[in-house]
Amino acid sequence: MRILVTGASGFVGRHTIGHLAAAGHEVIAAGRLHSIEHPGIRWINDDLIQPTVAARIGATVRPDILLHLAWTVEAGKFWTDPDNLDWVAASLSLARACAEKGAQRICMVGSCYEYQWPADGLCREATTPSGSHTLYDVAKDSVRRVLEKYAAQIGISVAWARLFNLYGPFEDPNRLVASVAQALLAGRPAAVSSGKAIRDYMDIRDTGAALAALTTSDVSGIINVATGEDVSVADIVREIADLAGRPDLVRFGALPDRDEPLRIVADVDRLRNELKCPAPQKSRRENLADALSFWREASRPVAPTYVHEIP
Amino acid sequence: MRILVTGASGFVGRHTIGHLAAAGHEVIAAGRLHSIEHPGIRWINDDLIQPTVAARIGATVRPDILLHLAWTVEAGKFWTDPDNLDWVAASLSLARACAEKGAQRICMVGSCYEYQWPADGLCREATTPSGSHTLYDVAKDSVRRVLEKYAAQIGISVAWARLFNLYGPFEDPNRLVASVAQALLAGRPAAVSSGKAIRDYMDIRDTGAALAALTTSDVSGIINVATGEDVSVADIVREIADLAGRPDLVRFGALPDRDEPLRIVADVDRLRNELKCPAPQKSRRENLADALSFWREASRPVAPTYVHEIP
Incomplete structure (x- = not known):
């Protein structure tokens, strides 16, 4: 299959394309940088936020499958970024161009923010309605x-993955695990919230594997790509601090809690039973240790030599 | 005020811009043709469906208010037209460009199809949820x-007018009133459905006046622009046939009924009490007589000399 992956050099994309190439697919990777070099991956560097560019790439590549990951993602900014409007435009232009040139399947990603917060905190694809929290989630859901x-209407299949909390190699340095790891490794205090929030934290390497599986499956509709496991932010932070040997540097309560529900966790029935995605092999502690190693390596003067492990 | 009106040569737009110009506003009218010529109206002819063009027009015109009417509207085709995707893109690009250049208000139009059909057939802005009938209404609602x-987020106001059934001068010849009028005037049989459907039929001249009032008001959110009055399709057709003197040519049941609820009518409380739009002055019979005159004139070999009456 010829698969066009947008946002291929981003946090999610770089952990996904290797699996697709290793499975023998022809991957055309569109992104701002090159991430993985692999004989099965051809790179296109272009400014996909422009609808005309998106449409041209779709029409030129003529993929069998489109996996569209590109979107405005800058931490702290993407919730309200007016670029969300342009990404709506570019995403639809891209989808139409691919479909009209023969694509039979389109996969895109959104997030748990598209759910109206359920009273019990468990987000279910079929029964939890869409919410309207920020410009970002309204744009994605639209x-x-x-x-x-x-x-x-035209008889092609669509899968819409909803991602929850993510961490791992190449995470945005302003996000939870990366920022705590970097602070502790540098011997600086790590300012965090109260840590009481219960969330669903998935290692990005598992996310990438699941998205690659979803892309070439025939599962359609909304599907949560997450762990289904409760973990408090405090437990995540304590575990990083323990692994780094610096529990003394953690400052719970130094940042305000977000105005969000105590619990936001994914129902992963579809992921396990329809997509047949197994539960992650590694423990959370092993994953956090890997993340810490990545940030230790990244803080050295020489560029990190991270190798994307593809089974 | 400088007001940018898109779709200004269309069925709705041509009946709206005259009111804005007559009220002393500077109207920049974007459309495929010129409709009204008036000292207060400047025309731009361009292909607004392209997001880059839409953004450029918004940024160049720098309107105080945007009234965006352009969309794919070809009768029978617009429900499923893939151009709905491009209109989503172009509409958001246009809105962003105008807002970033100082527009303080944006008005757009949708239709009754955005409502989930209510059990009693009365569509209320605040309480009737959005539906998902066709690509057209999902695109508009998005x-x-x-x-x-x-x-x-940026502190500007938005009004979203929902139009119901329309008729009057310059109607698409494939729609109900225009097609029946033309058939009867030509002495041909007029094929119609059973006629049982109860709808809300508004004269387009009243729609134009109401939209012009809405554009320069500070009413925001969804607002039905309709009559609030029940009328059966059969009664509309019988009245045209009576006015044309050809009841013998009407063929009820020659076309299938649409798979739609028996009754779809607007709650017009907001229109009357917030926008202070008075009930139409002319009776339906007078309006239908005017429509019939328009089509009689239009069928003559010489081009019609319709004059847009602006109070």
Whole structure:
């Protein structure tokens, strides 16, 4: 299969494309940088936020499958970024161009923020309605609704992965695990919230493997890509501090808690039973140790030589 | 005020811009043709469906208010037209460009199809949820949701008019009143459905006046622009046939009924009490007589000399 992956050099994309190439697919990777070099991956560097560019790439590549990951993702900014409007435009232009040139399947990603917060904190694909928290989630959910209607009309399949909390190699340095790891490794205090929030934290390497599996499957509709396991932010932070040997540097309560529910966790029934994605092999402690190693390596003067492990 | 009106040569736009110009506003009218010529109206002819063009027009015109009417509207085709995707893109690009250049208000139009059909057939802005009938209404509703979130964030106002059934001068010849009028005037049989459907039929001249009032008001959110009055399709057709003197040519049941609820009518409380839009002055019979005159004139070999009456 020829698979066009956008956002391929981003946090999610770089952990996904290797699996697709290793499975023998022809991967056309569109992104701002090159991430993995592999004989099965051809890179396109272009400014995909422009609808005309997105449409041109779709029409030129003519993929069998589109995995569209590109979007505005800068931590702290993406919730309200007006670029969300342009990404709605570019995403729909890209989808139409690919579909009209023969694509039979389109996969895109959103997040748990598209859910109206359920009273019990468990987000279920079929029964938890869409919410309206920020411009980001409204924009994402709008793309999904239009895309699903369009796809049903022309007879192609659409999968919409909802990601929850992520961590691991190449995480944005302003996000939780990366920022705590970097602070502790540098011997600086790590300012965090109260840590009471219960979330669903997935290692990005597992996310990449699951998304690659989803892309080439025939599972359609909304599907949570997450662990299904409760963990408090405090437990995550304590575990990093323990692994780094610096529990003394953690400052719980130094940052305000977000105005969000105590618990936001994924129902992963579809992931396990329809996509047949196994539970992660490594423990959370092993994953956090790997993340810490990555940030230790990244803090050295020489560029890190991270190798994407692809089974 | 400088007001940018897109779709200004269309069925709705041509009946709206005259009111804005007559009220002393500077109207920049974007459309495929010129409709009204007036000293207060400057025309731009361009292909607004392209997001880059839409963004450029918004940024160049720098309107105080945007009234965006352009969309794919070809009768029978627009429900499923893939151009709905491009109109989502172009509409959001246009809105962003105008807002970033200082627009303080954005008005757009959708239709009754954005409502989930209510059990009693009365569509209420605040309480009837959005539905998902066709690509057209999902696309329109998605633009509204993104636009409202974006506008709230940057502090500008948005009004979203929902139109119901329309008729009058310059109607698409494939729609109900125009097609029946043309058939009867030509002495041909007029094929119609059973006619049992109860709808809300508004004269387009009243729609134009109401939209012009809405554009320069500070009413925000969803607002039905309709009559609030029940009328059966059969009664509309019988009245045209009576006015044309050809009841013998009407063929009820010659076309299938649409798979739609028996009754779809607007709650017009907001229109009357917030926008202070009075009930139409002319009776339906007078309006239908005017429509019939328009089509009689239009069928003559010489081009019609219709004059847009602006109070």
